[in-house]
Amino acid sequence: MSKALEGVRILDMTHVQSGPTCTQLLAWFGADVIKVERPGVGDATRGQLRDIPDVDSLYFTMLNHNKRSVTLNTKSDKGKEIFSKLIESCDVMVENFAPGALDRMGFTWERIQELNPRMIYASVKGFGAGPFEDCKVYENVAQCTGGSASTTGFDDGPPLVTGAQIGDSGTGLNLALGIVTALFHRERSGRGQRVSCAMQDGVLNLCRVKLRDQQRLAHGPLKEYPQYPNGEFNDATPRANNASGGGQPGWVVKCRGWETDPNAYIYVITQAAIWPKLAQAIGREDWIDDPEWATPEARLPKLEAVFAEIEKWTMTKTKFEVMDILNPLNVPCGPILSMKEIAEEPSLRDTGTVVEVDHPTRGKYLTVGNPIKLSDSPSDVLRSPLLGEHTDDILKGVLGMSDAEVAAAKEEGAV
Numbered sequence: 001m002s003k004a005l006e007g008v009r010i011l012d013m014t015h016v017q018s019g020p021t022c023t024q025l026l027a028w029f030g031a032d033v034i035k036v037e038r039p040g041v042g043d044a045t046r047g048q049l050r051d052i053p054d055v056d057s058l059y060f061t062m063l064n065h066n067k068r069s070v071t072l073n074t075k076s077d078k079g080k081e082i083f084s085k086l087i088e089s090c091d092v093m094v095e096n097f098a099p100g101a102l103d104r105m106g107f108t109w110e111r112i113q114e115l116n117p118r119m120i121y122a123s124v125k126g127f128g129a130g131p132f133e134d135c136k137v138y139e140n141v142a143q144c145t146g147g148s149a150s151t152t153g154f155d156d157g158p159p160l161v162t163g164a165q166i167g168d169s170g171t172g173l174n175l176a177l178g179i180v181t182a183l184f185h186r187e188r189s190g191r192g193q194r195v196s197c198a199m200q201d202g203v204l205n206l207c208r209v210k211l212r213d214q215q216r217l218a219h220g221p222l223k224e225y226p227q228y229p230n231g232e233f234n235d236a237t238p239r240a241n242n243a244s245g246g247g248q249p250g251w252v253v254k255c256r257g258w259e260t261d262p263n264a265y266i267y268v269i270t271q272a273a274i275w276p277k278l279a280q281a282i283g284r285e286d287w288i289d290d291p292e293w294a295t296p297e298a299r300l301p302k303l304e305a306v307f308a309e310i311e312k313w314t315m316t317k318t319k320f321e322v323m324d325i326l327n328p329l330n331v332p333c334g335p336i337l338s339m340k341e342i343a344e345e346p347s348l349r350d351t352g353t354v355v356e357v358d359h360p361t362r363g364k365y366l367t368v369g370n371p372i373k374l375s376d377s378p379s380d381v382l383r384s385p386l387l388g389e390h391t392d393d394i395l396k397g398v399l400g401m402s403d404a405e406v407a408a409a410k411e412e413g414a415v
């Protein structure tokens with residue numbers, strides 16, 4: 001079976017997380033991704049949060065599968081010459097350096113277009129044009145400035161960042177979509193274009209419902225929020241604790257063993273259509289016809305009591321027993337799964353969502369595979385490259401350099 005992006009060559013100038021997640025996805029779809037790294041140093045994440053001395057960290061290996069690595073000093077004269085040839089030989093260039101870094105190297109968008117008018121040049125920055133455009137940005141800065149932190153957490157506590165890397169990996173996804181869209185457009189126009197994604201925008205895009213609620217606030221309290229009817233609303237969307245962001249109330253409730261297991265919880269949604277079945281399951285048949293509880297409108301001011309009653313029942317069962325009972329009743333619910341449970345879940349291995357990979361210096365480790373499944377273009381997850389592992393292959397195979405030219409470039413320290 002051919003890969004969807006076979007024949008697309010990507011010049012990958014990315015580092016840390018946001019950019020690498022984008023190019024990793026494209027590599028999984030079959031693109032030839034050439035990761036350019038500084039000689040002797042490489043992507044900083046190779047050495048960050050190392051669990052085994054002198055071995056590429058999991059941080060790096062889990063973000064750079066299926067790529068080739070070439071070392072190149074793009075600030076030296078020889079390095080710039082080689083880099084220019086790589087620009088001429090690739091379809092897409094991706095980078096997520098601090099604002100202006102590539103311009104300072106001499107590779108402005110205008111220069112890139114001169115070298116290769118078909119080039120798609122894709123960048124991640126922390127912010128779009130505006131007061132913060134020159135700032136360096138990491139994940140949590142994006143979560144804080146994109147509306148996620150102010151709307152996450154408990155209303156009597158500080159803003160919270162989430163465990164999901166919505167600023168980094170979320171923006172990487174946006175960038176990948178921008179790139180394939182630009183590739184599709186190039187089929188018709190024959191020309192490349194710039195693709196720009198700001199991490200603040202990416203986070204805000206995922207917080208769309210919170211901007212919805214900001215505007216609803218002008219027309220009264222947000223009735224599905226735990227602050228209603230007794231708490232206070234001010235002039236901005238508040239933190240919603242564990243309330244569901246949709247029209248169907250939901251909450252996290254304790255299950256058997258919660259006293260010792262921090263993940264013995266389940267999320268239950270009290271969708272209107274299944275209310276009678278849920279009431280019956282928890283032993284509150286009296287709620288089915290009682291006007292005080294029977295309708296969503298009647299329950300809305302009493303959600304705390306509704307979920308307290310549900311919790312009394314869930315606390316008598318494990319989270320998986322609750323799933324087994326509520327799922328056949330079509331009650332939407334989901335156990336809180338720990339990373340350990342996810343790592344050990346056989347069905348996630350079967351679908352290639354969690355994959356075991358072998359690495360020459362680290363040995364076997366687990367990673368997250370491609371979350372997007374194509375029927376005719378399956379993704380094989382291949383280990384990340386060692387620093388500069390493919391330098392010779394790329395200089396000779398892609399750029400057609402001779403042994404003597406490669407040796408001279410090495411002698412000069414350009415590669």
Ligand SMILES: CC(C)(COP(=O)(O)OP(=O)(O)OC[C@H]1O[C@@H](n2cnc3c(N)ncnc32)[C@H](O)[C@@H]1OP(=O)(O)O)[C@@H](O)C(=O)NCCC(=O)NCCS
Pocket residue numbers: 015016017018019036037038039044072073074075096097098099100101102104105124125126135136137138139168
């Ligand atoms: C992530 C970030 C904060 C890291 O900052 P940093 O570690 O200081 O790294 P920079 O991006 O500034 O790059 C460092 C330097 O290495 C240089 N460099 C990188 N690769 C090079 C190479 N192959 N050869 C020579 N120099 C190279 C860059 O040109 C830059 O030099 P300059 O400062 O003289 O312009 C920053 O890159 C950033 O804000 N990126 C955009 C937003 C983003 O993607 N953040 C998410 C990270 S997960």
